[in-house]
Amino acid sequence: MNSASKHFVLAAGGTGGHLTPAFALAYELERRGHHIALITDRRGAEIPGKPDFLPAHVLPAGRFGKNPLKWIKGASAVMEGRRMALRLFESFEPSALVGFGGYPALPALLAARSAGLPSVIHEQNAVLGRVNRLLAGTVDAIATAYPEVDRLQSKFADKVHLVGNPVRPAVLALREEPFPPFTEDGLLRVLVTGGSQGARILSQVVPDGLAMLPPALRARLQVTQQCRPEDLEAVRERYATHDIPAELATYFEDMETRLADAHLFIGRAGASTIAELTAVGRPAILVPLPIATDDHQAVNTREMVKAGGARSIRQPSFTGKELAKQIQAMAQHPETLANAAHAAWNCGRPDAAEKLADLVESFGGAPIQDVIRVSGDTASAVRAGVRSAVATRSASE
The missing domain is CATH 3.40.50.2000 (Glycogen Phosphorylase B;)
Incomplete structure (x- = not known):
């Protein structure tokens, strides 16, 4: 465990599916002595269960549906959110950003890339979500909840880490x-x-x-x-x-x-x-x-x-x-x-919060490979799962 106190920003959509693992990670990082901030939308800032120590920053995040006429408005909101995230990074000076999916995570992840800030995405589902799919190639690590994740390209296998999906301590x-x-x-x-x-x-x-x-x-x-x-x-x-x-x-x-x-x-x-x-x-x-x-x-x-x-x-x-x-x-x-x-x-992965915290905590210190507590066998299994999912999907298309 890293004893040095760091700052981390978590970015998640405003639903329980995205925020529950974010809150679990926040508790674990706070227990280790770190400082955490949350980027989300208005729903996420008001959702029950948010830790008292976790300040929430509401950023605009445009949605991109099937109507092209709404894309310009959505892109404008994303860029405004990106600018606001960059200002937060300047004052908070985080060691890394962790994205949990959902459109509110998009501006923060774009800002992290622009600022040269290490970033991790966590995928809760067995199918890589749209925002995570969009930015999988730009982030430093991809944490998954399942050994097999559909729509996760095999070329990203070397930065995939099976951690599980953190649950509430209770x-x-x-x-x-x-x-x-x-x-x-x-x-x-x-x-x-x-x-x-x-x-x-x-x-x-x-x-x-x-x-x-x-x-x-x-x-x-x-x-x-x-x-x-x-x-x-x-x-x-x-x-x-x-x-x-x-x-x-x-x-x-x-x-x-x-x-x-x-x-x-x-x-x-x-x-x-x-x-x-x-x-x-x-x-x-x-x-x-x-x-x-x-x-x-x-x-x-x-x-x-x-x-x-x-x-x-x-x-x-x-x-x-x-x-x-x-x-x-x-x-x-x-x-x-x-x-x-x-x-x-x-099938349970009870140490998901600890493993995800280990991965996130490794940024700004020693290289990921030296600190991450994911065994070689587990990492190999995840990579095999990624390749298997890709091969299965290719065969069915």
Whole structure:
């Protein structure tokens, strides 16, 4: 660990998927005695969970959609954000910039390149995001959450480092806790969430799917489900009709406790969701968001499904009948669910924040190769994964 105090700037889009790992890194760097600043948009500056010690700087960041008429306005906003980032660098004097994806990271990464400031990008998903894709060739290191990352060109393999996706300390603390006891006649506790606002498809399908389970299994259900506010009463009525005990809310402040108690998770396949499931070791039925950019949620499920820790159901196939079938396959016998939980746990990378901090901390000191705590075997596996993903994609095109 580097004992010298340094300054670092983190740049991330204003969603939880980008900011959760940024906050986890901020906590780790602050613990090591460094000073950190955050560049984001207005949503990111106001998002719950931001560390008190982390000042947020809101920069303009243009979006580039399909309408060319909006590109000029977007480019103008990006250049203004770049100028503001350069002024921040002059006063804060950071040793490196870390980008976590999202359009608000773009001006800061461009400014870092202009200022000759070392930069690292972290990719949370199993598909390299648009901003990270755009600047992969200009940054000093690429940190990934998965051994295989689609759309990451093989020519960048030598600067790729597998670190994982950092999760909140409260979730990480559950990793050494045992899987909740699940017996032939004990409760089956199911946790259902769809992101910060819930997912309507889950509210529509899950109650009826659970009702289709064999009576002996259905009688053991205990459900906790996050719903959209406008769906809450309708979902409550459906569970009451099926005589299934269910606790419903639009937001659970104690989500760590709910996750700790759960035997089975049903929900979307966002990067942070999967990172938390694998950190704790909870089996899952995942329903990737079909409109996710580059279908990245479906690709995110690849590692966990291959290991046996999850099952993935595409949304068009996500019916009550299919859900009941998959739950039966996973939960009909206690050992099957316990084995899936262990497989999920094996996919976890609990030292992600430390490894990412090691990588970031190495800038401004000794060369990366001398300090980064990524073993040669791990680095080789990542590079092989990059080349494999590229070869697979080329063969399919």
